Amino acid sequence: MKGLKPLTIVIKLGTSSIVDEKTHEPLLSILSLIVETAVKLHKDGHKVIIVSSGAIGVGLRRMDIERRPKHLPRIQALAAIGQCRLMSLWDSLFNHLRQPIAQILLTRSDIADRTQYLNAQNTLGELLEMGVIPIVNENDTLAVAEIKFGDNDTLSAITAAMVHADYLFLMTDVDCLYDKNPRTNPDARAIEVVEDIYALQADVSSAGSSLGTGGMSTKIVAAKLATSAGVTTVITRSSNPGNIVSIVNYCQHQKSLISPPQSSTPPPGQLLPSPSKTIGSPKNSLDKPRARSTGSLSLEYIVNAPLHTRFTSSLHPIRDRYFWLLHGLTPHGTIFIDTGAHRALANKAGLLPVGVVDVEGAFAQQEAVRIVVVERLPTPSSNGKPWEGNGVEVGRALVNYSAAEISRIKGVRSGEIQGLLGYADSEYVALRENISFFERESRPVTPSLEL
Numbered sequence: 001m002k003g004l005k006p007l008t009i010v011i012k013l014g015t016s017s018i019v020d021e022k023t024h025e026p027l028l029s030i031l032s033l034i035v036e037t038a039v040k041l042h043k044d045g046h047k048v049i050i051v052s053s054g055a056i057g058v059g060l061r062r063m064d065i066e067r068r069p070k071h072l073p074r075i076q077a078l079a080a081i082g083q084c085r086l087m088s089l090w091d092s093l094f095n096h097l098r099q100p101i102a103q104i105l106l107t108r109s110d111i112a113d114r115t116q117y118l119n120a121q122n123t124l125g126e127l128l129e130m131g132v133i134p135i136v137n138e139n140d141t142l143a144v145a146e147i148k149f150g151d152n153d154t155l156s157a158i159t160a161a162m163v164h165a166d167y168l169f170l171m172t173d174v175d176c177l178y179d180k181n182p183r184t185n186p187d188a189r190a191i192e193v194v195e196d197i198y199a200l201q202a203d204v205s206s207a208g209s210s211l212g213t214g215g216m217s218t219k220i221v222a223a224k225l226a227t228s229a230g231v232t233t234v235i236t237r238s239s240n241p242g243n244i245v246s247i248v249n250y251c252q253h254q255k256s257l258i259s260p261p262q263s264s265t266p267p268p269g270q271l272l273p274s275p276s277k278t279i280g281s282p283k284n285s286l287d288k289p290r291a292r293s294t295g296s297l298s299l300e301y302i303v304n305a306p307l308h309t310r311f312t313s314s315l316h317p318i319r320d321r322y323f324w325l326l327h328g329l330t331p332h333g334t335i336f337i338d339t340g341a342h343r344a345l346a347n348k349a350g351l352l353p354v355g356v357v358d359v360e361g362a363f364a365q366q367e368a369v370r371i372v373v374v375e376r377l378p379t380p381s382s383n384g385k386p387w388e389g390n391g392v393e394v395g396r397a398l399v400n401y402s403a404a405e406i407s408r409i410k411g412v413r414s415g416e417i418q419g420l421l422g423y424a425d426s427e428y429v430a431l432r433e434n435i436s437f438f439e440r441e442s443r444p445v446t447p448s449l450e451l
């Protein structure tokens with residue numbers, strides 16, 4: 001990769017890439033190849049961060065426990081046992097190549113505080129400047145459900161956004177994303193380029209490996225998050241980490257490759273139709289140029305790239321404070337606003353109480369809330385609801401008033417706040433700088449889409 005601009009590359013390794021699913025023994029050959037690849041990238045001038053799962057798996061092996069227990073303190077104890085063994089393993093492997101590493105353990109509550117988020121960002125930046133490879137993991141020993149990222153796919157996406165990475169590699173035990181689970185569907189077809197993640201049609205509902213936490217669905221959520229922050233995201237098989245170099249090389253030079261013909265029929269002798277993908281058959285990707293289907297229903301021609309799924313990054317990335325507002329904070333409630341308020345916010349105005357239709361949840365001042373746009377009814381319905389329909393979640397905000405206060409001032413002019421509350425800390429429910437919109441404003445209000 002010499003000659004390419006220096007890149008920042010985050011490599012996320014799932015549990016299935018680090019320990020054997022059945023024996024829980026560390027997969028030393030894969031780990032060694034990852035180390036060689038990371039050091040090669042580093043020597044070529046790139047900055048590398050590894051997000052490593054596997055602490056619980058390694059802890060299971062250390063304690064000779066066969067199955068992951070259900071009891072939370074036991075799981076957290078195993079994570080504590082496994083984490084130090086895992087780091088000592090990484091350190092001894094990297095040490096053979098004289099590459100210093102550092103451990104960063106995060107929980108969601110660490111980054112919910114703006115100052116701590118910036119501290120984490122600065123520390124990662126400093127480590128990269130010093131030529132160190134940071135190894136990031138969730139602090140499983142401290143994290144309980146409410147403060148968990150939940151899976152390292154999400155953690156790796158937040159890390160990649162934090163350091164303004166160019167690439168996020170989600171390394172796993174399948175070649176790429178398929179239209180359905182290839183473990184149970186031998187006819188599953190590979191999806192290789194996703195230009196519009198919101199148009200993606202793939203069944204990712206089934207669980208992954210027995211030690212894995214997320215399966216494919218968390219990788220899609222992570223890809224949504226990372227691409228919105230301008231990070232090209234790749235899903236590929238971990239057993240050949242050298243592919244990372246080829247894939248980055250391919251992506252960086254793609255513009256200089258043959259432009260795709262508009263017709264879906266490849267020119268004779270140049271491109272072959274893609275075979276159906278079956279699990280564990282990565283070979284065909286390396287030798288033949290061929291046409292492949294894409295998640296956004298267009299065709300792309302790929303020459304000499306190892307099999308992978310690439311999610312292209314947003315042209316209008318959401319970064320820094322706006323990314324943190326959306327994904328660093330956990331919302332404690334919802335503010336329902338009318339379409340007029342939504343238009344005003346889009347034109348960079350702050351949120352006035354007059355545009356607030358309804359409030360849900362119990363949040364305090366300066367806590368994060370969801371912003372949901374609804375159709376305001378001229379008069380409340382028979383059950384007293386002032387709006388109709390499902391509502392569309394468009395973004396997040398840090399609010400100047402608590403839920404109880406907003407429910408008293410909703411729908412009124414700012415001049416009336418003083419009379420209703422006895423004080424008026426601000427004319428706005430939320431300042432514009434404390435409001436951030438999602439890349440797409442069409443997210444239905446369902447908990448499953450919560451990031």
Ligand SMILES: Nc1ncnc2c1ncn2[C@@H]1O[C@H](COP(=O)(O)OP(=O)(O)OP(=O)(O)O)[C@@H](O)[C@H]1O
Pocket residue numbers: 013014015016017053151152153171172173174176177178179180181182183202203204205206207208209210211212213214215216
């Ligand atoms: N549409 C799909 N395409 C590809 N794989 C799928 C799909 N749906 C489900 N899967 C499953 O997702 C698995 C990969 O996710 P899994 O969580 O096991 O791995 P991991 O990321 O390596 O581990 P971890 O969750 O610990 O990070 C695959 O082995 C496959 O069985």
